Amino acid sequence: MCLLAVSGCSREEKPSQAKVPPREQFLIGLIPELNIFKQLERYEPMAGYLSGKTGLRVTLKIFPRYGNIIDNFRLAGMDGAFFGSFAYALAHAKLGVEVLARPLALDNASTYHGLIFVRKDSGIKTFRDMKGKRFAFVDKATTAYLLTRAYFHSHGISNCKVYLGECYFAGTHEDVVFDVLNNKADIGAAKNTVFNRLAKADPRIANELVILEKSPEVPENGLALRKEIDESLRIRMRDTLLNMHLDPEGKKVLEQFGAQKFIETANADYAIVVKYAEEIHQNLATYDYIND
């Protein structure tokens, strides 16, 4: 009791801690390249690292659809986003966002391409075999979708929705691959990087699926910032990304992410995407990316 009394008497009021001004939030949007929860987990270490190095409170926000990120970019107060190539081309055309950097994968690839694939046992070998079949897309704002449009366009089919039995947007590349694998769809279109990554984990993908068509190589998903971002902040963010591989902590984060480093990326790197869209007469400024 004495001890309690002493401790009670000797208790001192702690001086109120000096208020630290809240750090400026930097909101980065993510597209549902993978299962949205998996995608968020994949980028969280990166956000933590950027927070530590830039002094900003880097926060992630995932969108359920590619098109949402373009529609809600300003509304949600986004400062930047990791865009897929076609989504970036659209966002750049509509919002004026500017790309900073993109990852260089462990296999030295800094690009990806879209794929059209089917089950080997589906009997589908050409576009003719696709008639009346179920086609699983990721999103209208993906290169893989552009590839499909170009594929059908090259075979004289302007409206694939009429030609195919069913078209739907699974939302993620992962879901498209598994839908075709699990016979929920007959044909799928997704990016090769996700296809290959899943194939490593599930041998059925390589054994049971066959690729029918590939798009040209386009830049891997890169970080683009809104055009109003202060130039010094843009440089700080860019330098942090480009020097990550030189920092042991950053290197560890990159390894978790599945990349060697970030490389500088400019609008010019997306010229191929723009050209690819133009070939099938798609105007990026007026392109309808809403999945219907």
Add this chain to the structure above:
Amino acid sequence: MKRKIVLGLTVYSVVFLLAGVYVVHTIRTATADLDRLITLHQVEILREHYLVQIQRIQTDLTLKDTSHERTFDTVFRNIVNMGDIIDTCFDCHHSEQGTERLKELKRRTKEYKEGLSRVLTIRANPSRLKAEAEAAFQVGEELTTRVRDMIDITTSRLGEITKKAMNRIELTKNILYGLVALGPLVSAFLGFIFISGLTRPVKVLLESTRKLKGGDLEHRVEGLKDEFGELATSFNEMATSLKEQMLKMQRTEKMVIVGELAAGLAHEIKNPLAGIKVAMQVLSEEAGLSEEDRGVVKKVGQEVARLESLMKNFLNFTRPAKPQMSELNVNNLINTILTFYVKSRSISPGRPDGIRIEKDLQPLPDTMADPMQLQQIFLNLVLNALDAMPGGGTLGVRTFLEEGSDLIHIEISDTGRGISDENADKIFQPFFTTKPKGTGLGLAISRQLIEQHGGSITATGKPSGGTVFKIQLPLKTAAGSTA
């Protein structure tokens, strides 16, 4: 007593230490029980929370594509929270079986999340959308059932565990109350025993002291032990000594009175004796006195002379002269006595009376003493020794300085008839003599003179026959202080 006090304090300390250890142990056990209960309840709350979260998501699924549909962000946050809860479960320690159950739950949760992600991202025809939503809903329902079963089982177990823990805590509380109540009683009891152990002997000693003060010199302290027992022994010895000193003092006072009376009487006798002596001398010179009468007169004269000597010795005893101190060496004094006085009696080894002298005089430092009085003492002892050996024998004289002390030891021994233990105490009393013509004052005067010098004298019979007188004189420097 000291050992008892140490033992008592040790027992006291051990008792309280054990009680303290027990209290700490019980508090720790109770705290651990409560901690465990809190943890279990937290786990229970976590499970409930998990279930609520699943049900919330199921509701989100049900409300999808209706006017009450929640926003994507809200639904997404609910799903993330559900995942976080199951991850939190892995932070706690679980048994192998529990961990396996959790892993299965996590696998199902992952499956559920994959289905939900699909529902949230897919855009397709209504039948496909419905099928996807239904698939995810079914997984959610299975998960709900599984978690609810777990909650039912653990709630039942938790109830039992809580009851047991509360019983243990109640018991601990009662024991602590008991200790709190018993502690002061034990302290008071032990304190009473210790205080009684200390005060009782003190009281006995105090009463004995009062009795002694009241004149009861026969009273003795009994029944005390340990240090108090030793104190009682010392007290009893003191009482004995006090009694002896009292008796001695009474005797001395009596002797002083008798001595003063005798001295006065001796003084009164001395003058008539001088007259008788002169008259006997005059009478013995009378021409007409027959030879026979002249012999009688001469005999009377001799007896008068002996009475004069006796009176002189007696007066010396009753009114001893104050020592006239001067620096001297005891060995030199003894050598002088042996040379002049003993040889003057024509004694030497080989003579018919056969007295042999054995000297063992160790080097002695000079000391302050009255040479005349010391000479009187030593001569008296030597002559007594010679008288004790009418048929011859050995006169031993030994001196030495006791190592580590300031006492000069002088031992004068003979090989005569010896002395009984009974007489050893009496020979220093005035008028005690074993000689037919002795006055009984020689040794009494010797002891008186030695005591005036601050020394002591004792006489003991030797086992081989004869007597040894041992004198101890303090070594004094010219400055007057003991060396």
